[in-house]
Amino acid sequence: MAIKIINENCKGCTLCVKACPFDAIDMVNKLAVINEKCTVCNQCIPACPFKAIEKEAEKEVVKVKDLSAYKNVWVYTEQRAGKLMNVALELLGEGYKLSREIGDDRKVCALLVGYNTEHLIPVLFSYGADAVYHINDPLLENYTTDGYTKVMSEAITEYKPEIVLFGATHIGRDLAPRIAARLDTGLTADCTRLDVKTSNYVDYLEKYTTLDTSSLDRNSTDKNLKQTRPAFGGNIMATIICPKNRPQMSTVRPGVMTKLEKDETKVGELIKVQTNLKASDIRTEVVEIIKATKELVSLTDAEFICSGGRGLGDPSGFDLIKKLADKVGGVVGSSRAAVDAGWIDHSHQVGQTGTTVKPKIYFACGISGAIQHLAGMQTSDIIIAINKDPDAPIFEVADYGIVGDLYKVIPQLIEEWDKAQDLYEAELYLKA
Amino acid sequence: MKIIVCAKQVPDTNEVKIDPVKNTLIREGVPSILNHDDANALEEALKIKTAYPDTHITVLTMGPPQAKDMLTECLAMGADEAILLSDRAFAGSDTWATSNALAAAIRKIGDFDLVFAGRQAIDGDTAQVGPQIAEKLDLPQVTYVKEFSFEGKNITVKRALEDGYELIKLKMPCVLTAIKELNQPRYMSIPGIYNATKKTIPTWSAADVAVDLAEVGLEASPTNVYRSFTPAGKGKGIMIEGEGEKEQAQKLLISLKIKHII
Known part of the structure; x- marks a missing residue:
């Protein structure tokens, strides 16, 4: 696969050069030439009005591996100190959906690794796991890269799942690349959407993007995992596939996928996986694990998030944001600009390099709406933007916008919040 | 001590804007920079060199010929040596293939105690190449390093977690990846810039590092881009x-x- 310029069609207009995120197109003698920076991201193809750019047809793939032996969707159900991470349950929900998209005979399985974690097994069943692969070993009490990589790689090699999902946590992002490298398979980082069925993927593209979908066949029997993620600082979205290797592995952003309803009557199959881990296999020593004393900000679970940005003017502006958050029963978020200015701790940061959130309501106060911020909050149900600058990009994604001084608007919102029902009824009465 | 710092030249993605009419990237005028986390990795190596002047720092990057500009910047900050790994055969490499090439280059350098890289690059945000180099070299790793100290061959680091940190001990040689909390990268110095311009930066090809061509480049990469698009706004x-x-x-x-x- 490579991008090819059809020289007869190229008019030298340079539109493709501008569209290329990677600076991979040069103009030579008024013709576009692809250079070595090309990542085959395909951005240039729709940018060319003269159909002078195409992707060279995929060469006949020599199947060195028999992929049909790989079945089922595995979720690494990360636990720390005997407590499941929320993202583990979200991924069981997503894994459930994907396994059924592949076929009725497919299962979603939890891979539970640690020591004395038996109490979590019924929880995993109740959130949708058809089976739990349980690895229990005193050497696995704390997470270590070496220990977890060894036992999980061996389990994957033995049981051959076709998909393995990890939460994109600090542990998942340490572990998954190491396992993928050991198994010589592909890994896609920080996914925000996963599809197996082409028809679902096309529906998504048609609803949320401007991409031309005419080249995609809704009825295709292609069962490759289509892994969509923000790239390039959130400026573009890329869908990644791993067609020649198994398992297909992804890390998935916490807070993006949806848990199944808890069903405590559900039971499933339990497989105890034996290990031959030795203390000498683990080359790092975890001396201690320190929990931060600072207040934990659970942005991913919050129904309401009130975020402040550079427009607050100074750090004391977060006092007002906190008041609004307290009033609506939400938590305080921030833009990167406010974190970089030292006004608030990084744990509050929403965006590409912070936390991805999708609350019921997201208040963006004094936030201009840099792309890397939007990448972390634009799937919120409702976005309310308050900003002095009517041209701020945040208004492009906001459901409701108020142009004005946030120091005047927010106190009014706080004051009127509890009266919302009365205001609504008065409005109905007026209309009636 | 001998330290290899892995760095990447990246477009400053904060400077990228979207054309509101055509919904395409505006890339013109976007500068190429030394990736932020990699600057933290280099800074930590430079701090070690300040304390122990016999420390030798080699900066290694894989990229197009233009990446030499970034390497010159690293030399001007105080690195001793810089190597560019560049070959058309590497084009289109995903993280698996990239780590094969970098691991081969590190094997060629041979003598080292520590490989320090940034946690992730701002253009890809994958955080995968550091751990994958460690795997290919069969070395222990610690990612998200926010504090570092050492005595002899023994290293103590703090590894950032979402809600705190882990205190971890390990021995050299190993691979560490840095985050911005680790330190504040220095600027280039005037004598540093002067010295940097006098140094030559060797370019190593795939053949130079003896990497199997079946393990690098687009064809060898397990992952491919299927489609890419700019997210459409949901409308005003x-x-x-x-x-x-x-x-x-x-x-x-x-x-x-x-x-x-x-």
Whole structure:
């Protein structure tokens, strides 16, 4: 696969050069030439009005591996100190959906690794796991890269799942690349959407993007995992596939996928996986694990998030944001600009390099709406933007916008919040 | 001590804007920079060199010929040596293939105690190449390093977690990846810039590092880009107008009630 310029069609207009995120197109003698920076991201193809750019047809793939032996969707159900991470349950929900998209005979399985974690097994069943692969070993009490990589790689090699999902946590992002490298398979980082069925993927593209979908066949029997993620600082979205290797592995952003309803009557199959881990296999020593004393900000679970940005003017502006958050029963978020200015701790940061959130309501106060911020909050149900600058990009994604001084608007919102029902009824009465 | 710092030249993605009409990237005028986390990795190596002047720092990058500019910047900050790994055969490499090439180059350098890289690059944000190099070299790793100290061959680091940190001990040689909390990278110095311009930066090809061509480049990469697109905005919402902030606040709340959002 490579991008090819059809020289007869190229008019030298340079539109493709501008569209290329990677600076991979040069103009030579008024013709576009692809250079070595090309990542085959395909951005240039729709940018060319003269159909002078195409992707060279995929060469006949020599199947060195028999992929049909790989079945089922595995979720690494990360636990720390005997407590499941929320993202583990979200991924069981997503894994459930994907396994059924592949076929009725497919299962979603939890891979539970640690020591004395038996109490979590019924929880995993109740959130949708058809089976739990349980690895229990005193050497696995704390997470270590070496220990977890060894036992999980061996389990994957033995049981051959076709998909393995990890939460994109600090542990998942340490572990998954190491396992993928050991198994010589592909890994896609920080996914925000996963599809197996082409028809679902096309529906998504048609609803949320401007991409031309005419080249995609809704009825295709292609069962490759289509892994969509923000790239390039959130400026573009890329869908990644791993067609020649198994398992297909992804890390998935916490807070993006949806848990199944808890069903405590559900039971499933339990497989105890034996290990031959030795203390000498683990080359790092975890001396201690320190929990931060600072207040934990659970942005991913919050129904309401009130975020402040550079427009607050100074750090004391977060006092007002906190008041609004307290009033609506939400938590305080921030833009990167406010974190970089030292006004608030990084744990509050929403965006590409912070936390991805999708609350019921997201208040963006004094936030201009840099792309890397939007990448972390634009799937919120409702976005309310308050900003002095009517041209701020945040208004492009906001459901409701108020142009004005946030120091005047927010106190009014706080004051009127509890009266919302009365205001609504008065409005109905007026209309009636 | 001998330290290899892995760095990447990246476009400054914060400077990228989207053309609101065509919904395409505007890449013109976007500068190429030394990736932020990699600058933290280099800074930590330079701090070690300040304390132990016999420390030798080699900066290694894989990229197109233009990446030499970034390497010159690293030399001007105080690195001793810089190597560019560049070959058309590497084009289109995903993280698996990239780590094969970098691991081969590190094997060629041979003598080292520590490989320090940034946690992730701002253009890809994968954080995968560091751990994958460690795997290919069969070395222990610690990612998200926010504090570092050592004595002899023994290293103690703090590894950042979402809600705190882990205190970890390990031995050299190993691979560490840095985050911005680790330190504040220095600027280039005038003598550093002067010295940097006098140094030659060797370019190593795939053949130079003896990497199997079946393990690098687009064809060898397990992952491929299937489609890519710019996320479409959800379309402009409703601007709440009103006589004064009180009325705006009231109108907003009524709208939210009407739609059963609150």
